[in-house]
Amino acid sequence: MRRLRVGGAEIPLFQRIFLVMLACVVSVQLLNLMLLLVVPAPDARITTIGQIERMLLTGSDPQGNLKLVPGRKADEGDWTPRVDRIRAAMIFAFQMPADAVELSFPSVSGDVTPVFDRSRIPPPTLPRSRADARDVVIVGDFIVSARRPDGQWVTVTLAHGGFDLWRWRGVLWLGFAALAVLPFAWALARRLAKPIGVFAQAAERLGRDPRAAPLDLKGPPEIGEAAQAFNRMQARLNRYVDDRSTMIAAIAHDLRTPLMRLELRLENAPDDIRHACENDVRDMEAMITAALAFVRDTSRAVARRPLDLRSLAENVTDDLADRGEPVTLAPGDPIVVEGNVVALKALLSNLIGNALKYAGSAEVTLSGTENQAVIEVRDHGPGIPSQDIDRVFEAFFRGDRSRNRDTGGIGLGLASVRAVALAHGGDATVENHPDGGLLARVTLPA
Incomplete structure (x- = not known):
């Protein structure tokens, strides 16, 4: 946006609008004056x-x-x-x-x-x-x-029928005056709409990628102040998320020290007590390791680029199929999204892995429109109780009550799925399929 300065200082936006409107009014009045001077008086009949x-x-x-x-x-x-x-x-x-x-x-x-x-x-x-x-x-x-x-x-x-010639001249002149005002109206509307459009794009980009580059918007002082406020808000949000992630990572890391001490003290305990406590310690260590990995994967800044989501899904499903896992991918056209290869591959692996672990099979379907890509993973297991549908994406929540109790899991798989989807500007949901089984759906901007 071109800068307008007077005496080295930028003109505020409201003054620019006032000047444009004043120029518009002056132009119309000049045209009306020309109408009086140029158009001849009507001839009397x-x-x-x-x-x-x-x-x-x-x-x-x-x-x-x-x-x-x-x-x-x-x-x-x-x-x-x-x-x-x-x-x-x-x-x-x-x-x-x-x-x-x-x-x-x-x-x-x-x-x-x-x-x-x-x-x-x-x-x-x-x-x-x-x-x-x-x-x-x-x-x-x-x-x-x-x-x-x-x-x-x-x-x-x-007999007064129709317009006289002088009336037609006046109407044509008024039309010419309206056309003369159009450039001023267009310039005013463009100056007002352009910064708003840039802010809308920046807000959409922030929703897809919280670590996107700061907004660079130049113009009147009001626009510059709004851009700076937007950038400060983005920095505060990232700092808030980073602080929480750092705190969780620090707590998980520091828990390893008392666990190690507990293991040392258990060496002198009776065998039955020691074996039971060692299993609990190993579970806690696994949870700490998973928590650290979850914080690390969801908080680090990663590069994004356009990629074919179907090719990525084919790599995941082919690897599982080569190991004998009952997983299928429905055929379809390529779907291009902008994202991180590692994060989206982990998302697909978590969804398909959950279906294989808890239901024994997985059916993957990819579909898309001009603005959205949809990933659906369905299994034919027992599903999830309706009261747990909204909780499955919570960290460390395990739905073993409705699935096989012998299966393991820390409860961070679906939490990681939603975190990746949200980071890419999408979302993740699960629902019980009407024909049985569970249907997990992830939407991403195409």
């Missing part, structure tokens, strides 16, 4: 008394500028010398009584206060002939009502 007479006699106007409607619509309105002069010419041209012709101008009548004293104004001069009377013009809108010999009143007015 000119009508002759002869055209009105023809409309009254024939009911049609060849030019289509007039319309005839029944009834009386004109009234005296405000008197002006113009009304008196044109009305007298109409009476002379129509050869009608004075009370049979009425004239008014909608743009004048009722809008102004009469300022003429009729007693001081001489009567209007009549045209020399009816032909001259028919040539008298009326500029603009008018309403003429005439009484026919049968006593019926008819009214002639201008």
Whole structure:
């Protein structure tokens, strides 16, 4: 994002928005001013008394500028010398009584206060002939009502149909003004949306990889402060996780010393007690070793790259099949994900190993969409009680109550699976299959 500075200091975002909006308003006002200066004033429509007479006699106007409607619509309105002069010419041209012709101008009548004293104004001069009377013009809108010999009143007015040319010019100019504003609106929207999009991508990347590179976003001071706050939050989260992992690793490591002392003291104990305690000590040592490995594998930063998940699954299943294990992989197309080879291979090994250990067989299925890859491992064992479904991913939880009690395990396999899935921006779930057995599902961003 290009930086905008004044006197060496960056302009805040709200000032940038204000300046863009101000420039937009100024541009529109300049265009409106040009509209007043460039677009000509509308031409007034000119009508002759002869055209009105023809409309009254024939009911049609060849030019289509007039319309005839029944009834009386004109009234005296405000008197002006113009009304008196044109009305007298109409009476002379129509050869009608004075009370049979009425004239008014909608743009004048009722809008102004009469300022003429009729007693001081001489009567209007009549045209020399009816032909001259028919040539008298009326500029603009008018309403003429005439009484026919049968006593019926008819009214002639201008026919307003569609837009006049000057109105079309105004509409086109307004459209041009809107087009002129579009670049300003586009620039403003882009400046506002771009940093938000970058933050959304950074948040998504943080969910997939907590140890991703810090956000590098430049721009106005508000954007820079938000980017720094985001990076500080990411650093605090990583430090929090690292501190907890370090604490667990330290506790597990320090437990080895008292266990070693306990083994030394058990050498002088009776055989029955010593053998039982030695088995417990070995179990505790195995748990400590597994805990240290779990902390080490889930806390270290690893490189990620695009890889074919199906090829990785084929390597795991082929190795197990070569050893005689009943494991199958459903065929399908390659599925590309971005991840760590070692971590994802351990994830697959844990899921398939659990199915083989507790159910004796494993069926692996890979599927994917444009945005997501799905790993499903199904077995045909006894399944898991519904109350333990949400606990199987807890560290050191063992579901031996529903499986073979003779099988071992520390209880960190599924915990490691979920940790790897979450670290890659996905998740892991288990459920009892409707046809029996357990179905473990892992979703990863494709």
